[in-house]
Amino acid sequence: MSSPKARILLVDDDPDLLRLLSMRLSAAGYQVSAVPSAEAALSHLAVERPQLVLSDVRLPGRDGMALFDEIRTRHPSLPVILLTAHGTIPDAVEATARGVFGYLTKPYEPRELLDKIEQALALTSPAPAAGRADEAWRAELISRSSRMAEVLAEARLIASSDASVLLRGDSGTGKEVLARAIHRASPRAKKPFVAVNCGAIPEALLESELFGHMKGAFTDAVSNHKGLFQAADGGTLLLDEIGDMPPALQVKLLRVLQERAVRPLGSSQSIPVDVRIISATHRDLDAAMAAGQFREDLYWRLNVVTLSLPTLAQRREDIPVLANHFLHKLAAKYGRRLSGFAPEAMKALTTSAWPGNVRQLYNVVEQVCALSTTPLIPLALVQRALRAPGVEVLTYAEAKQRFEREYLVGLLKLTDGNVADAARLAGRNRTEFYRLLQKSELTPGLFKNEAVAASAAPVAEQRRSLDEEG
Structure with missing residues (x-):
């Protein structure tokens, strides 16, 4: 039962049917008020607001459709179900077109009526409260479904451990929201939560983002840069779309997980890190392993506990x-x-x-x-x-900023990070172009061919190639 204590207003001029329906709905757990006419129903609504109105169509004086029209004017979000012994298909079509939630023809099955009532109440009942302190960790996960309740119960249990978690689910199911909830429920809650989308960043840039780099590690590396592993030290790191991580970086990630230390690009020293890993993917990793696109040893490192999120359907x-x-x-x-x-x-x-x-x-x-x-x-x-499900609403400034960054990334990829060539293609001078890159936090050196090659090479080979550059 979606709403066992919901209030229902019954309207019917047949006292026997009114009594029978009242008994049946009360037995199902609802609070029932019964009146014999549309006028009495409107008087009742002026005093007490139910969650649903269940009315016969044929009533003395004002009929059920007229009652619905009045309810729609006064209480537009209140669902109405109409019952009639004289139903026809055109009547039902007209009623539903005008906004009546349901239209049942007598005789109807009791289960059919109860199902229709539950559906109507589900549309208007409020979300479950997450106000208690022990529920604050999942405040962003709004749900009343049993499938999500099972997922959240498991998430709450594993949050207290330090086990790596793999979140599976289609795109848009809320994997990052669940990862944040696990972090909030964990002993690491007061430390950083850091998320990175492994499929949205070029390979050379992703390595620097994850592990950091030292000053002079590549062209334009003008200062030391802490990676996301260091930024998340003591807390939780979400590796979103882990299935899209390039194979060369999978090897380096496995080494970091084994040694619990990162080695920034251009450094010969490892830096200890204490990070809980949550990874997420919409891909079938079993198929990716079979195709040689994902390392099996890394999979078992990440997949200590698996949580699968249901689709919205x-x-x-x-x-x-x-x-x-x-x-x-x-x-x-x-x-x-x-x-x-x-x-x-x-x-x-x-x-x-x-x-x-x-x-x-x-x-x-x-x-x-x-x-x-x-x-x-x-x-x-x-x-x-x-009809336009893929449209994301952005302000003009947000859309302009997103386009500008994607445009600059495309130019840097096309010119292998050569700023002079990229600026020429953009019709801007180098100084102005550098200013645009800085605004979008882009490092041209990471788009050079040699940077990509270095990112896939052993550390010793990286140092050798950098010495040759120098």
């Missing part, structure tokens, strides 16, 4: 609570007074395919928040956002 009961959570969070960002989703809009969200999982849901909610002109998000706006 496998936890549909979480869609309403996630959507409302994102709505309230984003309303503040856009300075909007948004009260929720119209029932038919929420129904569209809960029945969508969601190939992009929670990340796609967030993007859709952000789009409707940015575009809505009414407090209640309408169905049309949700349908419009669902």
Whole structure:
């Protein structure tokens, strides 16, 4: 039962049926109020707000559809289910088109009615509170599904250990959010949490980012640089998309995990590090190992404990609570007074395919928040956002910054890190181009062919090639 203490308002002019339904719903755990007419229902709504209205269509005076129209005007987010012994397909189509949540024709199966009630309540009930101190670690993981409850229970258990964790799950399922939650629940919570996407950084740059480099290790290395392992010392390092890590770096990562020490580029000395490793991937690592793309010895180092996150389609009961959570969070960002989703809009969200999982849901909610002109998000706006599921809402400044960095990376790759050539292609002088690189925190030396070769060579060979350069 998704909401065992929810209040339901029953409206029917048949006293026997009203009594029978009241008994059945009370036995199912609901708080039931029963009235014989639409007018009595509206008077009741003025005093007490239920979570659901269940009404017969044929009523004395105002009928069930007229009652629904009045409820929609006064309480737009309140779901209504209509019952009738005179139902026709056109009636049902018209009712659902106007926003009625459900339309059942008598006689109906009791289980069918209870299922429809649970579905309606799931759309409007609030997210489970995570206010207790012992639940604060998972505050960002909004869920009421049993599948996620199992994952979170395991995560809570392993958080207290120092075991390496491998998070599996499709893109957008929330692997980084879960990694942060494990860190918050661990003894390392007061130390740094550092995340790096292994598939989004060029190989030469990734090595320097992970392990650091010494001044003079390559062209443009004008000072010592601490890597992310050192930055995360005492805390947790998330290696996101570990399945995309280049094979040469897999060897070096394995050595770091075995020796619990890093050797920055250009250094002959190892630096001890104390880091808990959480890795994440959407790839099938078993298939990658079989294809020789991922080292088996590294796999077993990383895969001490595995947690698998379900897709959003496998936890549909979480869609309403996630959507409302994102709505309230984003309303503040856009300075909007948004009260929720119209029932038919929420129904569209809960029945969508969601190939992009929670990340796609967030993007859709952000789009409707940015575009809505009414407090209640309408169905049309949700349908419009669902037709463009890959669109990420960025401010103009954010989009410009992202494009500029990607453009500069492309030029440096094309020219092997030659600033003069890259500046010429960009139509900028070298001084201005260097300023752009500094703004985007890009080091041209790491894009040179010799830097890539050095990153895959043994340390002794790296020193030799650097001496030859000098």
